[in-house]
Amino acid sequence: MRPILYRKLGRFDLWVLNDGDFWLDGGSMFGIVPRVLWAKLAPPDEQNRIRLGLNPLLVRIGERYILIETGLDRKGDERFRKIYGLSETSPVLGQLALLGLGPEDISLVIHTHLHFDHAGLNTRWVEGRLRPTFPQARHLVQKQELEDALHPHERSRASYRAENVEPLWETGRFEPVEGEAEVLPGVRLVPAPGHTLGMQVVELESEGERLAYTGDLVALMAQVPPLYIPAFDLYPMTTLETRKRLYARWLEEGYLLCFTHEPGHPLGRLVRSEKGYAVEEA
Ligand SMILES: [Zn+2]
Secondary structure, three states: OOEEEEEEEOOOOEEEEEOOOOOEEHHHHHHHOHHHHHHHHOOOOOOOEEEEEOEEEEEEOOOOOEEEOOOOOOOOOOHHHHHHOOOOOOOHHHHHHHHHOOOOHHEEEEEOOOOOOOOOOOOOEEEEEEEOOOOEEEEEEEEEHHHHHHHHHHHHHOOOOHHHHHHHHHOEEEEEEEEEEEEEOEEEEEOOOOOOOOOOEEEEOOOOEEEEOOOOOOOOOHOOOOOOOOOOOHHHHHHHHHHHHHHHHHHHOOEEEEEEOOOOOOOEEEEEEEEEEEEEHH
């Protein structure tokens, strides 16, 4: 398993955590891209699934710790865990402990969106009760995303799990954001619709250095070509528009990208290529 990756970004400290692997249908991850092309980039297993990671990003700004995404949901039953190839327990709290942190040290959680593979550690079972994992944290999410997670459409019902959303909603821990917002100096939420209508990416900037946490706008390095859009995306044409708009700026302004589901090295930079864009590890 990839070890915790540490980087400095200006005055910010970053740790890319590693929530372990899970497995999803490869065809669904690449949409209209023919299997002969994607299978070279992401070799499928005998069930046609490809390996994905989940990389929550811990950011320290001064004395404050921010967690971008909480990770995979392991509260489902054995069948659920088997479908997605999930281990039984989350390694994220153990990784925070290695850094000398407990869940109460996280003061802010930022969600790109609330699908179960991104918001799964929002809650956990403690003595038979489902409780918020990070008791001190405000949870930032786009208002649209929160509404869709609380009242999912039948097309996305399998992606949202009430266990990760309702206990926080009922205790007032969500802080819905509408549109672009600088929530702390150098921490900007940028709407990135397509995968869901309310998805956002997170942009960090300190002393001229910049990083974007991509969410599921582009979850894997192999998905960087703008047309490599998952079949999971609810609005693929919108994904294409969002990618082109944000890619252009990320390239021009020299953004480092942190790829949410990359199972290997998760950081890279965009470069121009014959497919529009490619990525180089960084
Ligand atoms: Zn995802």
